[in-house]
Amino acid sequence: MVATAATSSFFPVTPSPDSSDSKKKRLGNGSINLGGIKSKTSSSGNLQVKANAQAPPKINGTKVVTPPAEVFKNEDGVSFHPPRTFINQLPDWSMLLAAITTVFLAAEKQWMMLDWKPKRPDMLIDPFGIGKIVQDGLVFRQNFSIRSYEIGADQTASIETVMNHLQETALNHVRSAGLLVDGFGSTPEMCKKNLIWVVTRMQVVVDRYPTWGNVVQVDTWVSASGKNCMRRDWLVRDSKTGEVLTRASSIWVMMNKVTRRLSKMPEEVRGEIEPYFMNSEPVVAEDSRKLVKLNDSSAEFVRKGLTPKWSDLDVNQHVNNVKYIGWILESAPLPILETHELSSMTLEYRRECGRDSVLQSLTAVSDNGTDEIECQHLLRLEDGSEVTRGRTQWRPKNAKISGNVGQIPADTA
DSSP: OHHHHHHHHHSOOOOOTTHHHHHHHHHTTOEEEOSSOOBOOOTTOOOEEEOOOOOOOEETTEEOOOOOOOOEEOTTSOEEOOOOOTTTTSOOHHHHHHHHHHHHHHHHHHHHHOOOSOSSTTTTSSTTOOOEEETTTTEEEEEEEOOGGGBOTTSBBOHHHHHHHHHHHHHHHHHHTTOOOBTTTBOHHHHHTTEEEEEEEEEEEESOOOBTTOEEEEEEEEEEETTTEEEEEEEEEETTTOBEEEEEEEEEEEEETTTOOEEOOOHHHHHHHGGGBOOOOOSSOOOOSOOOOOOTTTOSEEEEEEOOOGGGBOTTSSBOHHHHHHHHHHTSOHHHHHHEEEEEEEEEEOOOOOTTOOEEEEEEEEOOSSSOEEEEEEEEETTSOEEEEEEEEEEETTOOOOOOBOOOOOOOO
């Protein structure tokens, strides 16, 4: 009917001579409802149009105009509907549009009323893992949420997860300082001289392993170590309580990535990194005990045929440091893994290995008469060349560890 009215307004139809008379005969003095428009009888006929005085209904405060149904009356006053045609069978799209608009406005109102502020301080801590520089630009801080795929059989984060967090913060520290150009932590001057950083010694002390859903805060900083070395320390804490979870200290040297030989620190490189050195003591006291070199006769447990996968290589095309730890633990006896957890670890990296290397993992267990267990480790190539020496300490699972609130060492310069 709406379409018919619109069509007639643009294209007037000239009535036939007998159309008026036929309408009079059919309609007589009846009335027609045309959506609220009221018209009196014209002089040429008795056609009446009555208005619908109903107020338009409201949906959620929005007025919705509902056109009344059209009803005709004949001369006897009997109501009847006009004949069904293609035009007046079309749906009334105004109703659908009004409903869609109402739903959209209600949804927009609810959206604007939402409070996006975190309900707990640990809900949105460093959500993008970018981290930030703190303490006069000398300390880099980054937060990590422990994911479900980062926990092991003990329902806690694995040592590999902890070590990956340490490595990630070290790289992001260099990047945030604007020194990362190519490779793992290479500065602009290092790139000019084909130099890369390699770790030679690592000490890690784990007081408690985080669990799934925990958020840990990792702080890292660098210091000078001798003339040609750099020391990097880490402090891992529970972001909610401040409890110290892990402490780690490492020594790094430079290696020429073309000749694969160790190199002295050039003065140009020293000038780049010295402004970021913190004059502080290591966060882990150095274990000066010599690491034992194992052989076939002194090792109690041997695992052979270990080979790196493509995913084990880093951007410098040698095996990632964290992978060495997994290989070392491959030969650790299963009863120790089931009843104890790794509490501390000292590693000496003696040479790198590539994707074609085949390695052997050797372990010897020392019985000191207490619940604590100490193990000696050696990772070597099939030809006997040493890759990594190590020593690990193990404590009984669920042992009570007296935690403390750790503080970043102050710069004593």
